[in-house]
């Protein structure tokens with residue numbers, strides 16, 4: 356019989372969001388205010404579903420039928436991404452790879468690099484970055500504390516690191532890196548010959564010119580960074596699955612190998628591509644009517660984040676994020692632990708949130724609220740919270 360890869364035994368027993376689901380399962384789902392996992396709640400705009408349906412219909416006819424698609428994604432979508440998202444940025448369509456979600460892409464790309472690579476991650480962080488490196492057997496992981504006193508931005512690593520994960524606007528803290536903050540990291544990576552994985556899943560929520568949407572807005576970033584973007588949060592594709600990553604051809608490993616070339620080799624073996632109708636749906640997001648429809652939904656989520664943020668402040672909670680992000684990072688009261696506060700919210704206020712310590716040790720004492728909820732849910736949650744005595 357086969358033996359288990361023992362690196363898997365080093366993981367927490369359950370994935371954070373599954374643990375939350377298990378705990379919430381004891382309660383009547385309908386009566387809970389779900390401000391937990393960052394999943395969409397607004398209907399996908401009709402203009403997008405129309406594009407998906409009409410692409411599906413093409414498959415009914417032999418003359419328009421498509422079978423296996425290109426592993427890197429259809430050219431029509433890569434060109435639409437390049438023309439709309441990388442205006443005045445020297446990224447070409449063949450440096451874009453269409454994927455079926457950032458989680459999958461970011462967790463598998465690290466397979467390309469040697470096991471002894473030094474990795475730096477923020478603490479707290481999206482758990483997938485750490486878990487995927489643990490599964491790959493990496494032991495050299497430096498956690499960069501993101502604390503209230505430094506505005507939840509990480510300080511530069513102490514050691515020479517090879518791979519750095521940055522998420523901006525950040526999950527879970529909701530804090531965004533300004534141009535100046537990000538430049539510091541690009542300069543550091545250049546000096547250290549390190550590679551940055553830049554997760555831009557929440558870039559559609561950015562509201563200030565001072566916060567870059569893409570790391571490639573920083574000069575020289577195309578020599579040190581791979582960027583990940585998604586249609587999940589911006590266009591409601593959490594169930595449809597479509598994302599992309601940008602991998603500049605300039606990027607080389609320390610031993611001189613082209614990362615682009617080997618990543619193409621990697622996906623040709625391991626990835627079957629994103630389905631044709633879903634890529635047509637994603638392409639529609641870049642049309643004028645697609646953009647308007649997406650903006651309408653994003654504005655609703657933005658107002659939800661504002662209402663939640665202001666509501667928490669008025670209840671005397673200390674909050675961060677929620678301005679360039681759907682996430683609000685909230686300090687527990689009376690120095691309660693994250694999990695105790697989570698339990699209290701669930702039992703006494705019928706609210707699902709995510710305990711900060713689930714994202715790392717430095718998240719202890721915080722809780723994350725998601726604003727991917729309708730106005731009524733947010734209002735109910737705030738009313739329930741007001742009644743809780745602490």
Ligand code: MLT
Pocket residue numbers: 391392393394458526
């Ligand atoms: C979250 O709640 O952190 C995200 O929805 C998780 C994800 O995107 O995988």
